[in-house]
Amino acid sequence: MPDEKNMIKHPLLKLFFTSCFLFLVGISPILIISKGVYMWAGDYNEQTIVFTEYISKLLHSGQGFPAFDWNSFLGMDFLTSYHDHIFSPFDWLMYAVPTGVMPYIHTVVMALKVGLSAVTAYIYCRQYVKKDQSAYLCGLLYAFSGFQLFDLVYQFSERYLMFPLMLYCFDQLVINRKPFCFAALLGIYCLISPVFAWMTCLFLLIYYIVRTATKSFPKLDLKLFMRLAIETGCGVLMSAMLMLPFYSVLSGNARADGKIFSHSLIAYENPGVVLCIIRSMFFPPALCANDWYFRNSQLSISPPLLYIPLFLILGVYMIFKKEKRAWYSVLLKVCIIFACVPVLNSSFAVFNNRYYARWLFMPLLVMIMMTGRYIDNIEDEKPKKELRVCAAIVGFMIVYGVYTACFEKPRIYGNIAWIIMAAVSLFGMIVLYLLHYPMDKVSFISVRNIRKLVCVCCALPFFGTAFFLAQDNYFESIPKQKDIMWNGSEPVVIDDDEFFRTSYCMTNSKNKSMIWGYPTIATFNSMITGDTSSFLGETGNNFNKNINLTFDTGDYALCSFLSVKYDLYCNLLLTGGIEVEPEDLKKHLEGFEQDKVINRYVLYKNKAFIPMGFTYDNYIRIDAQPHNSDEDSRKMYDDKVDRQKLFLKAIWLTDEQIEKYGDILQKLPEDKYNDVSVETYYQDCRDRAASACYEFVPDKTGFNARIDLSKDNLVFFSVPYNRYFTAYIDGSPTEIERVFNGLSAVYVPQGNHSISFRYRIPGFKYGVIISSVSAGILLIYTVVDLILKRRIRSKDGTAVNEA
Incomplete structure (x- = not known):
């Protein structure tokens, strides 16, 4: 149990601001080049920035949310397509400001998410560590873990932020019978991400079974069962307004079909999966889809990410050896089995046959808590043998990385990314060794400075990745991305009252026309339905899972068929600032002729345009x-x-x-x-x-x-x-x-x-009714519970006075 003595004054405030500051320092190379605009890579630039700005413009124009959205590919259900950005409270912070300020607000909101992730991890871990400092470091390690670094490219930060708090509320519900908070958080979680909600509910079931079996949770009785049933049921059902449309619309989605039962159930066909899990414990993650060691595309998109800054797997292993029968050690054993057996691992992805490892952030939190328990007594630990094993693995990965660079030609933009991450791991191993076996010449590396050392080791991988992204194309990549996204702050206005769609066949961009308010077939959206996917299969294009729709100059007939009237080409400066005149551009999209130039954008009009219907x-x-x-x-x-x-x-x-x-x-x-x-x-x-x-x-x-x-x-x-x-x-x-x-x-x-x-949005009307009734039941249950507890306390107090 935690000591009563508080070792840090105002730990939550200090942790929050420290984490925000470290995050801003970590991404400073990008912020300097972009002049304060948060631009990372991939999904965040193509989806999150575009979708939030599009929704913001809808709200600020007074149009409100449509049922059917015309601006993404051929049209989609609005609620399911943008649910990530409709129910997140952090996105609503961005919608509250003028749309023109949003590119800069992304930076603030991301820093806020990282800071709150550290705080929620502190709240959960403080239950199981002795010292505030240990929980403080747990918060930092979670906020700057491999998951947080890798998934800066995705819109997943809210999930990682809320999970520790939800686990804490679950503990309070089971142990101390505290109502309401768990159900409320579960409802919000389900609204933000139904997929992550499934993973979380499955993990909570495993978590509860393990803790009950190890007697760290009270024995299940009728009262506890009813509490769990009511809170879990109300939490899930409060999200029915999204859940019913979500699962109705996405039946047949390309990512939802293909079940694990038609593939290997017990052992992975790709032997790299287990090695990738081991690697992830010792090296910071590579940039999405650019793994240095493993060529499997799904592993590169959704790898295991168990990297803990500085301490790596050392603290987890030391506690695991000492406390083998503790609930957290048993839980890790169960999670290892789930991660290594395909059919069990796929249960977190509703038994999909594509490898999926994003659920591992949940056991990672437990691993970080175990690291906190290790830090509690770090001065007494002498893990010489364990350090040697860690150093050997890191050394082997570095040697293998050199071999890969020389002979295998890894899928990566350049050698600099791998060099940075290898250097971060090597630096962490040296600091870790000196923490346990200090040297006079480097006396500043000691336990008394452990917070400062952890801060440095947390910020370094973020800084390295940001620098790698910033230096791409001689430090011109970020400004070019800004030009493609916002056209130098000059709106792309097309004076045409007829309905039409646009494309980016020459620029190879996705979703960008949505910023200007025009429908685009160049789409990157995971919510494409099964019928749309079936049509795409007839086009002869090899689309990436039918969600990343990039068209090329050979698709001119398809463009006309889909009523595409304009192709938007962003005429970027060449390296060194050389400008290309629009009339000198080489154009190969049949039937599209230059119409006009708007700052960096050149508009090409389709002379073979076919109106709708x-x-x-x-x-x-x-x-x-x-x-x-x-x-x-x-x-x-x-x-x-x-x-x-x-x-x-x-x-x-x-x-x-x-x-x-x-x-x-x-x-x-x-x-x-x-x-x-x-x-x-x-x-x-x-x-x-x-x-x-x-x-x-x-x-x-x-x-x-x-x-x-x-x-x-x-x-x-x-x-x-x-x-x-x-x-x-x-x-x-x-x-x-x-x-x-x-x-x-x-x-x-x-x-x-x-x-x-x-x-009509399928099931929305009934979903709203179910959500409202569930919220009402939860409120009644909470009020009744509080009244009953107050009466019990009152009776206990009367009995004591009479005595």
Whole structure:
């Protein structure tokens, strides 16, 4: 149990401000070059910054949240697509400021998250360590652990911040019967991230079973069972307003399909997984998707991240040896089994077959608490043998890293990143040795200065990674990213009242048009639905899990098919500040001609643009191949560019749809099927545009359109097929057909007609009711519990007075 003596005055305040300061120092190379703007890499730049700025502009313009969002790819459910940024209280801090200030507020909010992560870790660990200083160091180690460093590229900081506090509230609920806090935190956690909530609930179940089995939790009785059931049930059900739409919309998502049961269950097919777990305990993590040692892409995206600054695995191992039967030692054994057995590990990812290790931040907190227990008595420890083992592993990893650099050509931007991380580990080993075996010549490395040493070792990996990112492309990468993101603070304004989509086929950027308020097919969003993914599979593009949609100059036919009118190219300065005139740019996107220049952005307009809502005269059976066996004909169908041109020749239907609409559409003749010339492509675009809706107006719940048809026909819309859409022709409901293996069409009779699609968020109404009822039950339960406890205390006090 903790000592009553407080060893640090105001530890939480000191820890918070120290952590914030160390974080800002750690990322200072980026802040200096970007002039205060927080820009890290990958997902944070492509998703978090863009999505939060987009939502902020919606709020500040008074538009509010739509049910269906048109700005991301072909349109998505808004609630599920941006739930990370709707329910997070930290994002609402950013929404409270003017949108123009947001690029700088990201820095403040990230520092705030890191500081609070240290505080919540302190609160949890202080229950199990003797000294404030040990808990203080636990807070620092958690806030600057491998997970926090690696996941600066993601929007995961809130999860890491809340977890220690939720575990603390769970302990208080079980041990001291304190109500409300655990359920409230669980509800917020589920709203912020349903996926992480699943992982956390599963870990809490393991945590409870282990602690009960080791008798560190009270024995389960009826009263405790009811408390756990009510709080857990209310916590989860309070998030029903998101949970019901989330799981309804994402059925069939590319990341949700493919279960572990079709793969190896007991042993990993990739032997690098276990080695990667070991490596993660001794080296700071590499930048996302650039692992030095292991080539597996999934390992690079979601690696185990068990790095503890300075102490590495030493403190955990020492406590593990001394207290083998303690609940935390038993829990680590169970977690090791789960991490090393594929089917158990995949249970944290709902049994998905892709390797997923983000749940390991939960046992990492326990490992850091064990390190705190080790620090309690660090002056009495003499871990010579253990230090030698750690030094041997670090030495081996360095030697193997040199071998990799010389012979294996690792997937990384440059050698500097690995050199920095190897130096950080080596420096930590030296400091760790001198802490236990001090030398007069370096007397400042001693236990009395342990807080300062931990601060240095925490900031170093952050500084090294930030420096690596900042120096990329001769320190010009960050300014170029700012140009792509904000165009030198000059908005990209396109004077065009017609509905259109944009692309970034030449710049190879994602989501950026959302900042300017324009729909974009160049999308990076994990919430793409199964029907959209199915359509993407027909395009011939090799998309990354169907969530990272980057188009190239060979996709010009697909762009026209999807009503892309403008390609936005950011004309960046060359190395050394050399400027390229827009007219000198080499352009290879067929049919797009230069329109105008807006600061760094050059706009190219599609002369083969097709408005939304058009018809066909012919059909192709989905998965059809040419009837003849000519090899060149078959090759044309398989080629990506030619395959996409077929989208413009005929509508793709199933056998059932062909039987249903065969009287109004004709099978595409063989000669037209095989004619994929550029001239025919332009003619097909003109034909589709001539039949398009003369009016198309998107809104918050779908769209309204008008069309004048010379005959009965199917009107195609490049809108994802979704069973939560209802279509109306002249106000009367009609069936939506699933065409092109994932897009939408409706049957419209001859004449002038109005067409509307209305989207309803699935389960949202019932979710709000369930959330409200659950919150009410929790409040009643809390009030009743407090009243009963007060009466018991009152009776106990009366009994004492009478005695």
